[in-house]
Amino acid sequence: MKKRIGSFLFFALGGAFVFAQEAPASGPTAWQFNAHANFYFIPDDFFILPVFQADKNKLHLEARYNYEDRETFSAWIGYNFQGGNKLEYTITPMLGGVVGRSDGMAPGLEVTLNFKGFELYSEGEVYLDFQTEENHYLYNWSDLTYSPKDWLWFGISAQRTRVYQTALDIQRGVLIGAGLKNWELTTYVYNLGFEDPFVLVSISKQF
Template sequence: MRGGCLLSFFSFGIASVFAQGAPAADPPVWEFNAHANFYFIPDDFFVLPLFQADKKKLHLEARYNYEDRQTFSAWAGYNFKGGNALEYTITPMLGAVVGRSDGMAPGLEVTLNFKRFTLYTEGEVYLDFQSSENHYLYSWSDFTYSPTDWLWFGISAQRIRVYETALDLQRGLMIGAGVKNWEFTTYLYNIGFEDPFVLLSISKKF
């Protein structure tokens, strides 16, 4: 009985030594970012939700009401990150589009950071399965300056199909603020032109 106890204690000790000596595997780390874009446009209102998930080089994304109303798109991409004074994240993607519009889309997202300046741009070429006449180039770009870590302002331009005007490119001003993992940004588009509208964007990282 005593020998069995000693053997058990010895085995437990050996296992503990090996457990301490072996490096612990890093747990999988995901980064999530949820957005809700509220479009307040003349005689209309709609919400464009967007969800992003990143794990190291892998980038996943889901959008609704982006390529068209009542249309969902799912994306997969690869993150290239680097830089020193100029930090960059470049993500080529491929998306599938289903709903009122059906097709596929190669896309690209780019973020450049230099000191307190940030350029973010995303674009895609939507390829419709039904007709080549429905092919469309989508784009969205923000150029901002951050005087503090929680405040930023700048200019923005976008080209999306869900809201089109006489202007080929919707352009405007933006200002945003961050509180912990929350960000709130207000866009004022087409000021001084026809069909001005407001976009309120809310996002949370977790």
């Protein structure tokens, strides 16, 4: 199973790299990449959730690991709808395949709305397990932030996931982040005042 996941990841990311080499370095048709590393510091547990995204015009490609389940890889293809004036939006419906500890498929949606320094970001999916309907699950990660400066933002966050367990079905928290050039660092603190508080540190780079 690990060999199958590794081969899938190699060809998915390798294909994106080949396309990137063929694309011009600048201009409206160039590839844009975004790599994330999400570090979960949970009581008596720790894991990393990496995400890689590639966009070219309307095309959106994405790869995730440890998202739907531990030791599980998912690959996605989607279509970007972008526009707006005062209210800017990016809406990306997607379809993904999931292999690893969990095997299935998932329709998904990513939404980003920007208005006068406020941003709502939400990513959701309905995981459909190939083995049993009892494993079907609705995932969601949503952040609402305000940026007083281009390099600084803070806000609230909510997650619904199965990769870790707490007493709450929906993890709720606060966040603060900062950026420098193409790098971003965001720290989340979830479930303050409840039984299972934990910290998430997210590092991302655009290139």
